[in-house]
Amino acid sequence: MSNIVDARGLSCPQPVLLTMEGIKKIKKGEIAVLVDTDTSKENVSRASISQGWKVKGIKSEGTGYRIMIAKK
Amino acid sequence: MLRKFFASRWGIIGTGAFIGVFAPLLQKWGNPGNMGICVACFERDIAGALGLHRADVVQYMRPEIIGFVLGALIAAYLFKEFRPRAGSAPIVRFVLGAFAMIGALVFLGCPWRAMLRLAGGDGNAIFGILGLVGGIWVGAWLLKGGYNLGRSQETHAAVGWMLPLIMLGFLALMLLYPQPQIEGQTQSGVLFYSIKGPGSLHAPLFISLGVGLAVGILAQRSRFCTMGAFRDLILFRQTHLLSGVIALVVVAFITNLILNQFNPGFANQPIAHTMGLWNFGGMVLAGLAFALAGGCPGRQLFLAGEGDGDAAIFVLGMITGAAFAHNFGLASSPQGVGLHGIAAVIIGIIVCLFIGFTMRKKVA
Numbered sequence: 001m002s003n004i005v006d007a008r009g010l011s012c013p014q015p016v017l018l019t020m021e022g023i024k025k026i027k028k029g030e031i032a033v034l035v036d037t038d039t040s041k042e043n044v045s046r047a048s049i050s051q052g053w054k055v056k057g058i059k060s061e062g063t064g065y066r067i068m069i070a071k072k
Numbered sequence: 073m074l075r076k077f078f079a080s081r082w083g084i085i086g087t088g089a090f091i092g093v094f095a096p097l098l099q100k101w102g103n104p105g106n107m108g109i110c111v112a113c114f115e116r117d118i119a120g121a122l123g124l125h126r127a128d129v130v131q132y133m134r135p136e137i138i139g140f141v142l143g144a145l146i147a148a149y150l151f152k153e154f155r156p157r158a159g160s161a162p163i164v165r166f167v168l169g170a171f172a173m174i175g176a177l178v179f180l181g182c183p184w185r186a187m188l189r190l191a192g193g194d195g196n197a198i199f200g201i202l203g204l205v206g207g208i209w210v211g212a213w214l215l216k217g218g219y220n221l222g223r224s225q226e227t228h229a230a231v232g233w234m235l236p237l238i239m240l241g242f243l244a245l246m247l248l249y250p251q252p253q254i255e256g257q258t259q260s261g262v263l264f265y266s267i268k269g270p271g272s273l274h275a276p277l278f279i280s281l282g283v284g285l286a287v288g289i290l291a292q293r294s295r296f297c298t299m300g301a302f303r304d305l306i307l308f309r310q311t312h313l314l315s316g317v318i319a320l321v322v323v324a325f326i327t328n329l330i331l332n333q334f335n336p337g338f339a340n341q342p343i344a345h346t347m348g349l350w351n352f353g354g355m356v357l358a359g360l361a362f363a364l365a366g367g368c369p370g371r372q373l374f375l376a377g378e379g380d381g382d383a384a385i386f387v388l389g390m391i392t393g394a395a396f397a398h399n400f401g402l403a404s405s406p407q408g409v410g411l412h413g414i415a416a417v418i419i420g421i422i423v424c425l426f427i428g429f430t431m432r433k434k435v436a
Contacts, residue, residue: 008223009157009160009223009224009225009226010160010220010223010224011160011221011224011366011367011380011382012297012300012366012367013215013300013303013304013307013308013366014220016307016308017215017216017307020308036155036157036226037153037155038151038153039295042079042295043295046310046312047308047310050308050310063155063226
C-alpha cells in the first residue's frame, strides 16, 4: 500500500485538497486517505466520487478513519 | 439512517431552510431588523454585555450564540462525534477571528446576516456578498498555493469543553442577572443591557435559546457553512454547501414576504449604511479571514461545540475584535463607516495576506 494521504489533524479544506492532489498524481489506482473527523470523512468521500473515483471501504482507525478510494 | 440524511444534499438544504424560517421569525419575535440571526453582531452584543466595549446600543448577552455552541455539543455527543482537538496555530486563528469581526462590523453583518439582509430587500447586502465572495476567492487562491494552518492534536476532553463551559457560564450570568425591569437602568449585576438601539431589541430569552439549540444541532450534523459554500464552489466546483445557503436565502425571502418584513431598497435599511465600497471592502476582509480560518463564524461556533479548541480560539478572537471595533471607532453605524474603519480594513487585509503568504506547505 504505497499511496497514503495523511490528512489527520488538518482542517477544512485541506483533507479534500490533499486527496485531489493524490488523485491528480496517480490518475488511477488506489489511495488510502487518513482523516480524524466525520466531516473530513464525508468531504473526502464526496469529493472522490465527484472525481469519478469509488469509495471502496471506510475503516475506523485510532480515533479517525481510513478511507480506501480507487479508480480502475 | 439519520446520519446519512444529514450528510446528504437534503440535509444541508433542510438546515438552510430551517434558518431561513426561524431567523425572520426571531426578528418578528423581537430581534433587530434583518438580524434574526447574525453571528458577528450577536458576538459583538455579547462583548458589550460583558462590558468589553461600552457602546451602549449594542449590549446584550445573545442566547442564540450560547445555543449554537451547546446545540452542537449535544449533537456531537449524540452522534459520537465529540473529538477534543487543538494546537493548529491558535494565535493565528485568534488574529483572524479579530480581523474577521472588524471587517464584518464595517459591513454590519456576518455572512448569515448578509444573506438575511438580501432576503429582507436590503440592496446594500449585494456589495457585501460580492466582497465576501471576493475575499473567499483570494483565500481559495492562497489555499491552492499551499497555505495551511498545520495539524491539530488530539487532546483532553476538557479542552473541547472550554467554550461550551464559557457559554454555560454566560447563560448562568444571564439567569443570575436578568434584564433590569426599572426604566433607564442599563446594568444588572456584572452585565450590561442596552435600553436603546439594536441591543435593546431581542426575542424572549428561552425562544432565542431554543432556536439557537435547534440550529446548533442541525448545523453540526449537516456541516452548514456559508464560507465553505463559496470556497468549495471556487476550489472544487462543488455545490453541496452552497445549496444550503441558497435554501436559506430563498426560504428567508418567502418567510419575510409572509411576515410582511420584505422592504426592497438601499436607503434607510435597518442597521445598514449605503457606502457600497466599504460594504464591499469590509466583507473582502471578513471573507478572506474566514477562508484562511476554514469556516464562517457560525461554523466556528459549531466546530467549537464538537471539541475543536482552535475554532474556540477563533470565536474568542471575534469577541475581542468586536471590543476593539467599538473602542477604536472601527465599526460602522447607519451613518456610515467609523472614524478608523477604512484604515482597519486595509491593515486587516495586509495582515491576512501576510498570514496567507507566510504559512505554506510543510505539513509533514
